[in-house]
Amino acid sequence: MMKIAYAFRPFPANYKPTCDATLPAPINWNRPIQTSPSAPLVNAKPQATTIFVNGVSYTVVRLLGEGLHSRVYAAYDPRTTQSVAIKVVQNLDSVDSQGHSKMFFKEIRYLTKLQPRNPYVIRVYNHEFDSKSQTGKIVMETGHDFRFLLPLQAPASEKKMSVPQAKFYWQQMVEAVALLHRNGIVHSDIKPENFILTQGGQLRIIDLGLSFRLPQSQASVLRPFAGTPEYMPPEVCQIQNGQYSHQGRASDIWALGVLLFEMIFGYRPFEHVQDNYDKMSYIARLKHTPTIPPTTNPYLRDVLKQCLQVNPVRRPSADQLLQHPFFTNQ
Structure with a gap:
């Protein structure tokens, strides 16, 4: 049976994020x-x-x-x-x-x-x-999940972040995933709802219920399909025998790319496809990197293109992402 994780909305739809990450009531x-x-x-x-x-x-x-x-x-x-x-x-x-x-x-x-x-x-x-x-x-x-900074019902112009703000949060997310991968664990459901900000401002990754172990010598494994369609890569959406798909560390990298895209542009690259099964079919048939809107930051554009490669083999590892000029060039 397919397991689809749907976005949990713990904060009002009309909540407007602020640059200093003020928590809602x-x-x-x-x-x-x-x-x-x-x-x-x-x-x-x-x-x-x-x-x-x-x-x-x-x-x-x-x-x-x-x-x-x-x-x-x-x-x-x-x-x-x-x-x-x-x-x-x-x-x-x-x-x-x-x-x-x-x-x-x-x-x-x-x-x-x-x-x-x-x-x-x-x-x-x-x-x-x-x-x-x-x-x-x-x-x-306890903490506030990261979705409160990216309200689902808010217009893109109100929830997109500045590049420095997005970089601040995304670097912590990439480091969190890199540490999971170094310990042989794939998260398998990276999305805003699975990160929280503690009262002290620390970002934490949560919900390891769909995660699984993967040896460093192995790129992916065929396992029961599960996850959140908006953040799934093509290889996970390509269902085999009705319930299995290839999943690996590169799947988390794609999801991180979608998350950065959402932080910068205020929307997800596939949200124009409404139905979840239609969305998965659309992503499964992708032949090229999703369209990236114009940006004056060449490093941002490049890191998004690398994360959103259709071929998982061509995506960088989380450790490689941490060395990308998007982070290292100020």
Whole structure:
């Protein structure tokens, strides 16, 4: 089955970004809060306002978002008043090698492994799996996802960034991906929603549920199709046998290119194709690099062209990107 990740919109559509990355006011979600691990996610009633993880109590502030099997809460640790985000995933099976159970346990493994190795990976403070209730919980640092700087419904003229501002954020994103790749991990779903800005202004990469291991000696692997169409390269959109596609480190590089394109020009190169399946078909048939609008910065144009090469073999690695004149020439 195809897994398509859709953009989560945690901030109002009319929010206007500013150059100093001012954070918007909290949203009144008016959503029921439910934290009992054994209760179903649907038709939840506001009963408890505390989530326990390994015996530590966290006070829930509000619901941030939810999926088919999971919810993410804004909360804080009353011992330290530290703000946290808590991901609660239900209906987990520790012996299930497929679906959301596999994604949860894999994400825990990758996040804990990468804590001391990648300063751009979201910090994990606590986590547990309760086999009796089949519930998993991850307590992480909180922040505002990067989408708030690129509001989906805002006109391009209002959300495009200056080159210095885009370079500041994009360099951190490339460094984050480079560190993942050095540790043998492909993220597989690079997009604004999967980066957050912490209260201290640090950029972090999040959501490793679709990520996978790839040996340095191997360029790509044929695996079940998954991701977000707007940021998918041609090789991922070229579905084989109904559900498989080639994915590798070069797929993350394409997505980084789309992200930089969006930051600079205020729109994504394929958003004129509305339907997701039509979009994937369009990208899969690409023969040439997507059209890049005029820019007076030759280094910007070149780095976009390199990232958005249709042939994944011709795209640079993340480490090579960090040496590009777009970064090294002031």
